[in-house]
Amino acid sequence: MDPVVLFFLLGVFAKLAKSDLRLPEALYETLSIFLLLAIGLKGGVELAKVPFASVAVQASAVVVMGFLLPLPAFAILRGLGRLPRPDAASIAAHYGSVSVVTFAVATAYLAKHNIEFEAHMPLFVALLETPAIVTGILLARLGTLQAVRWGAVLHEVMFGKTLVLLLGGLAIGAAVGPEGIAPIKPLFIDLFKGVLAVFLLEMGLVAGGRLGDLRRAGVFLAVFGVVVPLCFACVGALVARAVGLSDGGTALLATMAASASYIAAPTAMRIAVPEANPALSIGVALGITFPFNITLGIPLYLRLAESLRF
Numbered sequence: 001m002d003p004v005v006l007f008f009l010l011g012v013f014a015k016l017a018k019s020d021l022r023l024p025e026a027l028y029e030t031l032s033i034f035l036l037l038a039i040g041l042k043g044g045v046e047l048a049k050v051p052f053a054s055v056a057v058q059a060s061a062v063v064v065m066g067f068l069l070p071l072p073a074f075a076i077l078r079g080l081g082r083l084p085r086p087d088a089a090s091i092a093a094h095y096g097s098v099s100v101v102t103f104a105v106a107t108a109y110l111a112k113h114n115i116e117f118e119a120h121m122p123l124f125v126a127l128l129e130t131p132a133i134v135t136g137i138l139l140a141r142l143g144t145l146q147a148v149r150w151g152a153v154l155h156e157v158m159f160g161k162t163l164v165l166l167l168g169g170l171a172i173g174a175a176v177g178p179e180g181i182a183p184i185k186p187l188f189i190d191l192f193k194g195v196l197a198v199f200l201l202e203m204g205l206v207a208g209g210r211l212g213d214l215r216r217a218g219v220f221l222a223v224f225g226v227v228v229p230l231c232f233a234c235v236g237a238l239v240a241r242a243v244g245l246s247d248g249g250t251a252l253l254a255t256m257a258a259s260a261s262y263i264a265a266p267t268a269m270r271i272a273v274p275e276a277n278p279a280l281s282i283g284v285a286l287g288i289t290f291p292f293n294i295t296l297g298i299p300l301y302l303r304l305a306e307s308l309r310f
Contacts, residue, residue, distance in 0.1 A: 002109055005294055007197040011204020012291070016211075023202045031199040033165060035104055038188040038195075039122050040169020045181050046119025048174045055120050058243040062124045062253070065239050066131030069257065070096035073228055074139050081220045083280075086140050090269045090276035091221075093136025094285050095228060097261035098128040100162060101196075101203065105294045106255040106301075108193050110248050115302070117248025126166050128256055130158070133268045140273045152271055162264050203290065210287040221280065225288030229258035233301050241308050250305035255298055260285035 014021040023031075070092035077088035103125050110117055173181060181188075236257025240250035262285045266278055 004197045004200050008200040008204040011201045012208040015205045015208025028202050034195050036165035037169045038192050040166045041173040041188050043122025044170040044173020045178055048177045061239055061243050062127050063131055066128045067135050070132045070135040086273050086276040087280055089136045089140035090273055091281045093133050094265040094281045095260045096132025097265045098125055098256045099259035102259040102293050104196055106252055106298050109298050115248045117252055121252050129264050133265055137272045207286045210283045221284045222288055225284040226292050229289050233258035237304050237308055247305045251302040254301040260289045262286050
């Protein structure tokens with residue numbers, strides 16, 4: 001098992017054991033900023049070597065997937081789960097969007113096993129943030145007379161720290177290239193996995209604290225939090241193979257499709273769909289899907305990618 005996963009499990013154990021372990025809020029913010037910038041910089045440096053025209057078709061397919069993924073999730077939540085429309089739409093938006101930290105763990109896993117992947121994959125992380133949120137808001141408001149403050153929502157999503165740091169890092173890395181990034185490489189590249197491990201310790205503490213919300217939500221959402229990511233991973237892997245991604249790239253896109261947002265989506269849905277219960281969406285995303293993906297899911301998605309070689 002990768003040590004970063006063990007750091008996460010340590011955090012869960014500490015929370016369940018009611019330890020007084022906690023990371024200062026300022027440190028958590030610093031670590032999240034570091035990880036987003038590091039992911040963007042690494043992708044940008046490699047993106048500088050690849051003409052954008054060569055990835056335009058792949059990027060378009062990823063965006064379409066992002067818009068469509070919430071639809072089956074919403075249908076399941078409404079039909080089988082019988083959740084209210086706002087809650088079903090909010091959870092569907094979370095599961096159509098992407099978890100940057102899950103992506104970071106997946107890239108570390110592939111690097112550990114010496115599996116190469118396309119350099120522009122961080123670009124797809126950025127592209128998958130927003131489409132599902134838009135679809136989720138439309139699903140929540142479908143058939144109602146309530147207006148959506150699209151300006152506020154889009155500003156919060158497009159200029160929130162996640163996209164600003166991720167796209168900013170991509171732009172800086174692409175602008176300076178490998179030689180320009182060399183002076184800061186020891187900080188952002190060499191220390192990446194160590195910082196990720198400490199960040200996952202905090203994520204374990206947060207996930208352990210969300211298990212109570214999940215118990216109140218019932219068995220259905222717990223099953224949903226495992227089964228739907230597995231199905232979405234299959235969709236992501238098929239899309240990846242259709243646009244010609246490698247084994248590593250296919251595993252990463254499958255991981256992105258299987259992940260659930262707990263940064264951008266909660267913020268946007270709080271503004272656009274305030275009547276939705278955030279304990280349900282964040283509880284299942286952090287309490288079930290995130291732990292499943294980083295412990296069992298990522299190795300499964302790699303095996304899936306390898307089994308889908310055309």
